[in-house]
Amino acid sequence: MNSLAILGGLPARDTKINPWPKWPVWDEKEEKALIEVLNSGVWSYNGPKETEFNKNFAEYTGVKYAVSAANGTVTLQMALEACGIGVGDEVILPGLTWQATAATILDVNATPILVDVLEDTWCIDPKEIEKAITPRTKAIVAVHLYGSFSDMDEILRIAKEHNLYVIEDCAHKHGGEWNGKKAGSIGDIGSFSYQLSKHLTAGEGGTVTTNNFELYEKLDALRNCGRRPEPVTDVKADKGEGVYFDAGNFCQSGNYRITEFQAAILIEGLKRLPEQNKVRDENAIYLNSLIISIPGISPMKRYPQETKEAYFNFAFRYDATGFKGLPNAKFRAALTAELGIEVAPSYIPLNKCSLYVPLTKPARHKLSEEYWKAIDPERFDLPVCDKIHFEGSACIHHKILMGTKADMELVAAAIQKIYDQSENL
Numbered sequence: 001m002n003s004l005a006i007l008g009g010l011p012a013r014d015t016k017i018n019p020w021p022k023w024p025v026w027d028e029k030e031e032k033a034l035i036e037v038l039n040s041g042v043w044s045y046n047g048p049k050e051t052e053f054n055k056n057f058a059e060y061t062g063v064k065y066a067v068s069a070a071n072g073t074v075t076l077q078m079a080l081e082a083c084g085i086g087v088g089d090e091v092i093l094p095g096l097t098w099q100a101t102a103a104t105i106l107d108v109n110a111t112p113i114l115v116d117v118l119e120d121t122w123c124i125d126p127k128e129i130e131k132a133i134t135p136r137t138k139a140i141v142a143v144h145l146y147g148s149f150s151d152m153d154e155i156l157r158i159a160k161e162h163n164l165y166v167i168e169d170c171a172h173k174h175g176g177e178w179n180g181k182k183a184g185s186i187g188d189i190g191s192f193s194y195q196l197s198k199h200l201t202a203g204e205g206g207t208v209t210t211n212n213f214e215l216y217e218k219l220d221a222l223r224n225c226g227r228r229p230e231p232v233t234d235v236k237a238d239k240g241e242g243v244y245f246d247a248g249n250f251c252q253s254g255n256y257r258i259t260e261f262q263a264a265i266l267i268e269g270l271k272r273l274p275e276q277n278k279v280r281d282e283n284a285i286y287l288n289s290l291i292i293s294i295p296g297i298s299p300m301k302r303y304p305q306e307t308k309e310a311y312f313n314f315a316f317r318y319d320a321t322g323f324k325g326l327p328n329a330k331f332r333a334a335l336t337a338e339l340g341i342e343v344a345p346s347y348i349p350l351n352k353c354s355l356y357v358p359l360t361k362p363a364r365h366k367l368s369e370e371y372w373k374a375i376d377p378e379r380f381d382l383p384v385c386d387k388i389h390f391e392g393s394a395c396i397h398h399k400i401l402m403g404t405k406a407d408m409e410l411v412a413a414a415i416q417k418i419y420d421q422s423e424n425l
């Protein structure tokens with residue numbers, strides 16, 4: 001029997017000979033588009049590529065408006081600000097997410113309320129949302145994590161009952177559908193990221209999506225130093241006559257604009273996204289059907305409402321008790337060695353995340369003793385997030401889902417190999 005790669009045996013995949021599919025994906029179409037931007041001299045600021053991408057992304061997502069910006073952190077901040085969220089307001093979010101989801105709530109001087117997630121999706125637990133609602137609650141940020149969807153039916157029900165905004169953090173969900181509606185078109189605002197690891201990328205970048213004209217106006221101004229949106233012909237329907245805004249500032253804001261180079265790459269990437277999502281989904285379904293029979297391994301839950309899937313990572317659940325007691329970290333290290341690609345834990349719960357430490361910014365955030373206490377992440381107890389991160393997660397870059405069925409069989413065989421030899425670790 002071939003011993004485990006981590007112990008010096010042959011890996012399940014020798015990535016020097018047989019690399020995983022490359023990410024990001026590009027070809028001469030991106031090269032041509034970038035040269036076009038270069039030669040045009042219009043490198044930023046409401047240029048033709050930005051306008052075209054916003055239009056295409058709005059159409060693809062099934063919303064009236066899309067506004068692109070520098071990254072998926074500022075788009076979250078813009079979303080919160082557009083909803084008028086600030087001092088004294090509370091925003092409920094899952095404790096298991098990238099730090100930006102919470103940090104941007106602090107950046108508008110509101111209070112992030114971290115709540116626990118569901119064990120089978122790793123997304124926010126609607127029951128925990130209900131428990132966390134107070135008269136100060138203004139919004140719920142639902143993060144569709146890795147390849148899972150937040151339970152949007154429950155979240156919308158709760159939001160309606162308590163008159164709350166719903167912001168979807170879709171940094172991992174470009175193209176995913178819930179009941180036939182795309183992520184980012186279900187809540188009041190969707191926020192997307194195009195950072196390099198994301199499954200639609202321009203290296204960096206972000207977009208906010210909405211169907212609400214008032215929110216759109218604010219979002220557009222917020223990304224552009226507070227300037228009023230320029231005349232936009234296709235929003236006439238919302239305002240009756242032609243839409244021509246007064247010159248002058250709309251609000252105070254910074255420069256969060258996207259460049260034409262990013263937009264040019266995104267226009268091409270978006271054309272590829274539906275097919276790439278389809279391939280990733282077919283492979284994920286097949287891979288899940290193989291690994292479900294390995295003791296201690298459980299695929300992520302897929303709701304019947306998930307009519308189209310989108311994967312930022314291929315994630316699955318791990319239970320050491322079913323895996324002959326092998327600790328999660330050792331399992332991931334062994335699988336990393338077999339596959340030649342990092343198998344990472346989930347995000348660290350935000351109450352333990354060294355990148356989410358609001359109390360290190362006292363000059364900015366210490367508005368009062370009460371606020372200081374309210375934003376201390378350590379006040380939150382997140383047992384499910386802890387269990388997922390410290391004991392039960394495995395996440396692999398989505399490029400492993402872009403290969404063949406044989407690749408999926410290889411991943412499943414590598415997991416089985418570790419199970420069979422786990423007593424050696």
Ligand SMILES: Cc1ncc(COP(=O)(O)O)c(C=O)c1O
Nearest residue numbers: 071072073098100171193194195
């Ligand atoms: C869930 C989530 N939200 C927001 C962001 C922020 O996006 P960006 O890196 O584009 O600022 C990320 C980035 O990793 C993310 O994973």
